[in-house]
Amino acid sequence: MVQFRQGAEDHNSEKQIVNSNAWVQTVINIGSKIEAKKFDEKKLKSFLPEMRQMTKMQT
Secondary structure, eight states: OOOOOOSOGGGOOHHHHHHHHHHHHHHHHHHTTSOOOOOOHHHHHHHHHHHHHHHTOOO
8 A cells, every 4th residue: 555645634635635545546557557677776776876966957
């Protein structure tokens, strides 16, 4: 099960929680149909410096 939280707890209405869970399930369904290589933590970590620089780029 996936947990999702948005903002302060007292601002989460039941409608927002249901909507968020629906989106999470939609992404899981779409993702299960996509072929992808197995997760490689070492490769991801090797790209972190480049990814951090990309977050500083302006469009």
